[in-house]
Amino acid sequence: xxSLTSIFNSSSTIFAMDIWTHIRKKxxxxxxxxxxxxxYEKKRCMKTHQNDFSTEYSK
Numbered sequence: 001x002x003s004l005t006s007i008f009n010s011s012s013t014i015f016a017m018d019i020w021t022h023i024r025k026k027x028x029x030x031x032x033x034x035x036x037x038x039x040y041e042k043k044r045c046m047k048t049h050q051n052d053f054s055t056e057y058s059k
Contacts, residue, residue, distance in 0.1 A: 004047070012040040
């Protein structure tokens, strides 16, 4: 599970630093941190719901 967490964290950082800074030219460190955390939590929740869906329909 830690490797999956690492992947989510890395992709969230890439999104915040590479994509978000192109969307918003003047961005503060606080905004980048918030965007990165939001992106990470969104991915984590999607993975959790995907696992719930898989478990529910594999019975």
